[in-house]
Amino acid sequence: MxxxxxxxxxxxxxxxxxxxxxxxxxxxxxxxxxxxxxxxxxxxxxxxxxxxxxxxxxxxxxxxxxxxxxxxxxxxxxxxxxxxxxxxxxxxxxxxxxxxxxxxxxxxxxxxxxxxxxxxxxxxxxxxxxxxxxxxxxxxxxxxxxxxxxxxxxxxxxxxxxxxxxxxxxxxxxxxxIVIRPGRPNAAASSFASSILREPLAGEQAICPVPVEQELFxxxxxxxxxxxxxxxxxxxxxxxxxxxxxLPGITVSVSEMLEALREAAGDEAVARVRHEADPRIQAIVSGWPARFDTEKSRELGFTGDRDFKEIIDAYISESR
CATH class of the missing domain: 3.40.50.720 (NAD(P)-binding Rossmann-like Domain)
Structure with missing residues (x-):
């Protein structure tokens, strides 16, 4: 083939x-x-x-x-x-x-x-x-x-x-x-969703440009x-x-993502995230819906993550 x-x-x-x-x-x-x-x-x-x-x-x-x-x-x-x-x-x-x-x-x-x-x-x-x-x-x-x-x-x-x-x-x-992407932030509006986890886990600072109430799929x-x-x-x-x-993703808020970071790496990791609003990023991300019925893809055999803890644990394990 x-x-x-x-x-x-x-x-x-x-x-x-x-x-x-x-x-x-x-x-x-x-x-x-x-x-x-x-x-x-x-x-x-x-x-x-x-x-x-x-x-x-x-x-x-x-x-x-x-x-x-x-x-x-x-x-x-x-x-x-x-x-x-x-x-x-x-x-x-x-x-x-x-x-x-x-x-x-x-x-x-x-x-x-x-x-x-x-x-x-x-x-x-x-x-x-x-x-x-x-x-x-x-x-x-x-x-x-x-x-x-x-x-x-x-x-x-x-x-x-x-x-x-x-x-x-x-x-x-x-x-x-897609979270957590390895490497460095890129030009995607969603790049922050990985960087607010990836960089703190590596002992580095990160910027969150959207409200913590923002939900993502x-x-x-x-x-x-x-x-x-x-x-x-x-x-x-x-x-x-x-x-x-x-695809069958999961819905999670930024605050829930940061709480998962806290559970995985402690308060020090969460403290490395600075909250600085970026209206340009907010305008793009706020237009993305966060809740889906993915019954069709599941019926066709596509599978998703069980929860966000599984995602962050997998990244930590892979990074070692």
Whole structure:
């Protein structure tokens, strides 16, 4: 089986690569080839029995993915994206990477009649927003409140239509806010959700830009990767005509996150978090709903974290 991954050098991309190589197969078929695509060349894993090609490509350039699509991969993971705050700050860049490149990818599949190729795209809770019911589900109307969410919502509609037409076998995962991400803060509006835990655990200061009452819908990195792998194994007809799914995250407030930090690392760790309001971040994050009915994704075999303590304990264990 040949699998292609855009955004392969990123946090999720690298974890997905490692998971796929550890499994050695997908949907009962041996993985024989991986094509790893990013704007910078992804690290090449040293593994026997799998041909790995790492390509540094600008996917916004017309035809950039043509050589990959000519090889007719069985599965394409489309993870490449400009994250929320960056997409809000630069509309042209967000449109080029998040929407135009996705349309180019779909058109490439269409031109090559890759109807059997399973396309798994990472969308976001940011596709929702606005005046919403207290609890949302997969079919709640999308009213994104920022450019990133709008671009993801447009991609969802395109993938639904191309799948309806039998041009590709698409499936879209709406990712909750991922915590705790390793590394350093990035341009995502949700970056603080990891930094207010990660930095204090490392003995460093962190800034919380939103009120402690702010609720988030979150999921651990490990569960997100499990979901990405599982998404390529679920039958398209099982998902149905509407190909977008909200993954089974958990709802947690910032105050509850800090209390979990206190339980894990004491008052000293919580004291390292400074509360400094950032109206720009607040405006974006407050538009993200935090409560979902994820019955459909659970019925399809997707699983979530039991509670937030499990998330923070897993990060601490992994960091040792």
């Amino acid at each position: 040949h699998i292609a991954i855009t955004g392969a050098a990123g946090f999720l991309g690298q974890r997905l690569v490692n998971q796929l190589l550890a499994r050695g197969q997908l949907d009962g078929e041996a993985i024989t080839r991986l094509t790893l695509i990013d704007q910078v060349e992804a690290p090449k894993p040293d593994v026997k029995g799998v041909e790995v090609e790492c390509l540094a490509l600008d996917i916004t350039s017309p035809g950039a993915l043509d050589p990959v699509l000519d090889e007719r991969p069985a599965v394409i993971y489309h993870l490449a994206a400009v994250v929320s705050s960056a997409a809000e700050a630069d509309l042209d860049l967000g449109m080029a990477v998040n929407f135009d490149a996705t349309r180019e990818l779909l058109e490439g599949c269409r031109q090559r009649e890759l109807s059997g190729t399973r396309l798994v795209m990472a969308s976001s809770v940011a596709a929702y927003g606005g005046d919403m019911p207290v609890v949302l589900d997969d079919m709640t109307a999308l009213h994104p409140q920022n450019s990133y969410g709008t671009q993801k919502a447009m991609c969802e509609l395109l993938i639904n239509d191309y799948s309806r037409r039998g041009l590709v076998d698409g499936r879209v995962l709406r990712l909750p806010t 979150v999921m651990s990195p490990a569960k997100v990767i499990d979901a990405l792998v599982h998404a390529a194994e679920v039958l398209g007809e099982s998902i149905g005509a509407f190909r977008a799914l909200m």
